[in-house]
Amino acid sequence: MKTFCGRANPTTGSMEWLEEGEDYDYHQEIARSRYADMLHDKDRNVKYYQGIRAAVSRVKERGEKAIVLDIGTGTGLLSMMAASAGADFCYAIEVFKPMANAAVKIVEKNGFSDKIKVINKHSTEVTVGPDGDMQCRANILVTELFDTELIGEGALPTYEHAHKYLVQEGCEAVPHRATVYVQLVESKRMWSWKKLFPVHVEAEDGEKIIVPPSEMENCPGVPSVCDIQLNQMPSSDFTALSDVVTMFSVDFSKPVQSASTYYRVQLEPVKSGKAQIVLSWWDIDMDPSGMINCTMAPYWVKPTSALQWRDHWMQCVYFLPNEEPVLQGEKLYLTACRDEYSVWYNLQKAREGENKAGEEEHKADVRVESPVCRCRAHLLWNRPRFGELNDQNRTRQYIRSLRKVLKTDSVCLCISDGSLLPVLAHYLGAKQVQCMQPSRIDLYHPHELWQAFFKANHLEDKIKIIEARPELLKPSHLEDKKISVLVGEPFFTTSLLPWHNLYFWYARTAVSTHLASNVTVLPQSASLHMMIVEFQDLWRIRSPCGICEGFDVQTMDEMIKDSLNFRESKEAEPHPLWEYPCKSLSDPKEVLTFDFTKAVPQHCLSTQGSVNLLRKGRSHGAVLWMEYHLAADISVSTGLMQMSNEKGNCEWNPHCKQAVYFFSSVIESEILSDPTAVTYAINFDTKTGEIAMDFKL
Numbered sequence: 001m002k003t004f005c006g007r008a009n010p011t012t013g014s015m016e017w018l019e020e021g022e023d024y025d026y027h028q029e030i031a032r033s034r035y036a037d038m039l040h041d042k043d044r045n046v047k048y049y050q051g052i053r054a055a056v057s058r059v060k061e062r063g064e065k066a067i068v069l070d071i072g073t074g075t076g077l078l079s080m081m082a083a084s085a086g087a088d089f090c091y092a093i094e095v096f097k098p099m100a101n102a103a104v105k106i107v108e109k110n111g112f113s114d115k116i117k118v119i120n121k122h123s124t125e126v127t128v129g130p131d132g133d134m135q136c137r138a139n140i141l142v143t144e145l146f147d148t149e150l151i152g153e154g155a156l157p158t159y160e161h162a163h164k165y166l167v168q169e170g171c172e173a174v175p176h177r178a179t180v181y182v183q184l185v186e187s188k189r190m191w192s193w194k195k196l197f198p199v200h201v202e203a204e205d206g207e208k209i210i211v212p213p214s215e216m217e218n219c220p221g222v223p224s225v226c227d228i229q230l231n232q233m234p235s236s237d238f239t240a241l242s243d244v245v246t247m248f249s250v251d252f253s254k255p256v257q258s259a260s261t262y263y264r265v266q267l268e269p270v271k272s273g274k275a276q277i278v279l280s281w282w283d284i285d286m287d288p289s290g291m292i293n294c295t296m297a298p299y300w301v302k303p304t305s306a307l308q309w310r311d312h313w314m315q316c317v318y319f320l321p322n323e324e325p326v327l328q329g330e331k332l333y334l335t336a337c338r339d340e341y342s343v344w345y346n347l348q349k350a351r352e353g354e355n356k357a358g359e360e361e362h363k364a365d366v367r368v369e370s371p372v373c374r375c376r377a378h379l380l381w382n383r384p385r386f387g388e389l390n391d392q393n394r395t396r397q398y399i400r401s402l403r404k405v406l407k408t409d410s411v412c413l414c415i416s417d418g419s420l421l422p423v424l425a426h427y428l429g430a431k432q433v434q435c436m437q438p439s440r441i442d443l444y445h446p447h448e449l450w451q452a453f454f455k456a457n458h459l460e461d462k463i464k465i466i467e468a469r470p471e472l473l474k475p476s477h478l479e480d481k482k483i484s485v486l487v488g489e490p491f492f493t494t495s496l497l498p499w500h501n502l503y504f505w506y507a508r509t510a511v512s513t514h515l516a517s518n519v520t521v522l523p524q525s526a527s528l529h530m531m532i533v534e535f536q537d538l539w540r541i542r543s544p545c546g547i548c549e550g551f552d553v554q555t556m557d558e559m560i561k562d563s564l565n566f567r568e569s570k571e572a573e574p575h576p577l578w579e580y581p582c583k584s585l586s587d588p589k590e591v592l593t594f595d596f597t598k599a600v601p602q603h604c605l606s607t608q609g610s611v612n613l614l615r616k617g618r619s620h621g622a623v624l625w626m627e628y629h630l631a632a633d634i635s636v637s638t639g640l641m642q643m644s645n646e647k648g649n650c651e652w653n654p655h656c657k658q659a660v661y662f663f664s665s666v667i668e669s670e671i672l673s674d675p676t677a678v679t680y681a682i683n684f685d686t687k688t689g690e691i692a693m694d695f696k697l
């Protein structure tokens with residue numbers, strides 16, 4: 001069997017469907033999966049084990065046999081815990097075949113084959129009866145089917161089905177209950193991920209303000225969850241407007257309903273401000289008494305307790321449809337609407353002198369439909385991209401650079417997805433501005449958004465959109481003029497790794513014949529930078545676990561390692577490092593440069609060398625990022641912004657993902673005797689646009 005995998009080609013900027021062997025998909029799934037992270041989550045594992053022991057004891061005390069149903073067994077961990085705790089039999093259900101196979105091996109290796117039956121099915125396909133998958137219904141239901149939003153991985157329909165068909169009435173459930181908490185906040189930083197703020201431009205003839213069209217102002221955005229490591233958000237970046245409030249809970253030991261519904265709570269702001277964001281997280285009680293609690297609460301909620309780092313469960317940021325000024329002490333209603341898989345929020349003010357009847361009335365106008373982007377901007381720009389476009393410091397660098405290169409007779413072409421550069425170029429005096437927005441089958445058609453945008457700013461006849469791809473550019477698109485200024489941020493929505501934005505270079509090469517002989521290209525060049533780091537926590541996601549709560553899970557470690565090494569050379573992976581603190585062990589080093597004033601060369605660009613390690617620490621990997629040299633003395637970094645102190649703490653660009661290459665010492669869990677230098681070989685293949693790298697410690 002062959003599978004087709006979508007992948008952006010950095011030399012054409014578009015998606016291509018590559019035929020891959022049948023193994024490819026599952027190797028990707030395993031290699032990039034969160035299984036390792038879950039096995040490293042000590043707090044989770046310990047509490048599941050305590051909860052499972054307690055549930056088995058309760059059933060035994062009633063004089064019953066303990067029959068366990070473990071839905072989504074993964075490595076088989078929770079079933080092995082149950083068997084060790086004295087369960088009589090466990091049915092371990094796992095839909096993902098490679099994992100079910102791994103579970104069989106792990107269960108056998110740990111000596112539980114007679115107590116645990118692994119069933120490779122989706123739980124809704126499982127049959128009960130003398131000839132069925134399960135001999136009888138279970139009286140203990142164990143699952144770990146939660147994502148950061150709790151219900152995004154389908155926990156509710158799975159529980160609903162299990163209670164109807166697979167478990168006995170009055171069964172014990174581990175976890176017993178989940179509770180979702182919310183806190184209303186004002187945060188310019190997080191709000192900047194939802195909407196475009198007005199952009200101020202100092203032009204020759206006074207200040208110009210670029211405004212979003214009104215549809216964008218009132219657009220509810222997209223329903224996909226915004227999950228982040230909220231513990232990396234400094235308290236100075238938001239203001240709490242309410243206390244932490246319980247929004248809703250689900251009792252997993254009783255029948256569960258998955259149908260759409262809503263929950264509402266009354267709030268009284270503890271502070272006046274602009275209600276913009278609902279921060280949310282959940283906890284699970286492993287037992288009915290609530291004594292065994294596993295929480296995702298961020299640092300400011302229980303400042304004294306030690307935080308467990310984990311990446312498989314984080315916290316959620318929900319954007320209210322509109323920003324709402326609220327007063328301390330006034331009455332508000334916060335509504336959480338949910339369908340089977342996602343949650344969204346709505347805030348309403350209580351009306352004057354409201355009574356119970358009034359409250360009922362309110363319920364009628366609770367908005368139940370999930371947010372759908374009407375303005376199209378949320379389909380073109382994702383949340384980090386909104387943040388980037390709203391970054392005034394960054395905009396200022398582009399304005400300063402454009403001012404240096406633009407003249408009143410400039411003919412300017414912009415090549416970047418969803419960029420405001422054409423508008424800036426127009427206000428800064430370019431005579432003729434066009435931007436390339438080729439529509440692609442794989443991407444949302446951006447033309448109508450731009451029309452609305454230009455209309456809101458009275459620019460309809462000022463900036464021309466060219467829908468052709470660079471290689472199909474014709475002189476007529478440019479009104480038979482040559483391009484005197486070619487600009488790009490560069491930014492392309494299909495880029496995954498930092499160097500994929502080098503598509504700008506390929507596009508520049510494709511339009512070479514349209515460039516004036518004295519053309520200015522902005523950025524004039526780019527450079528690839530590298531630094532060796534020790535991660536505070538991120539290393540865990542790729543590091544083997546070995547023994548987990550006394551169970552040997554090395555089979556899983558081996559599987560992950562094989563999948564990581566499936567490709568001949570390992571690959572770098574994108575991570576937003578502002579969420580994943582690390583310390584630098586070397587100085588940052590510029591390793592390759594790309595000269596945009598010239599066409600992409602035929603030959604590869606290679607470099608090798610070594611970097612000295614200046615600080616003590618574990619060399620987990622290399623971080624790589626791009627810097628763009630816009631004009632003389634003006635550069636923007638998509639990676640390191642600042643190294644803040646002698647300890648090597650780093651500040652990363654908050655809008656971009658950086659490339660992380662994990663060293664094999666992390667993947668093999670080797671302890672190295674203090675290396676003093678790292679040698680590297682890096683190769684940019686101009687034919688494919690990909691960068692391959694190799695490191696030795």
Ligand code: SAH
Nearest residue numbers: 072073074077093094095096122123144158
């Ligand atoms: N129980 C393991 C793994 C949890 S990850 C542990 O705690 O370490 C969740 C697993 O559940 C995944 O492997 C996923 O493939 C599986 N899964 C999710 N929903 C399922 C369902 N309804 N039926 C069977 N497997 C499911």
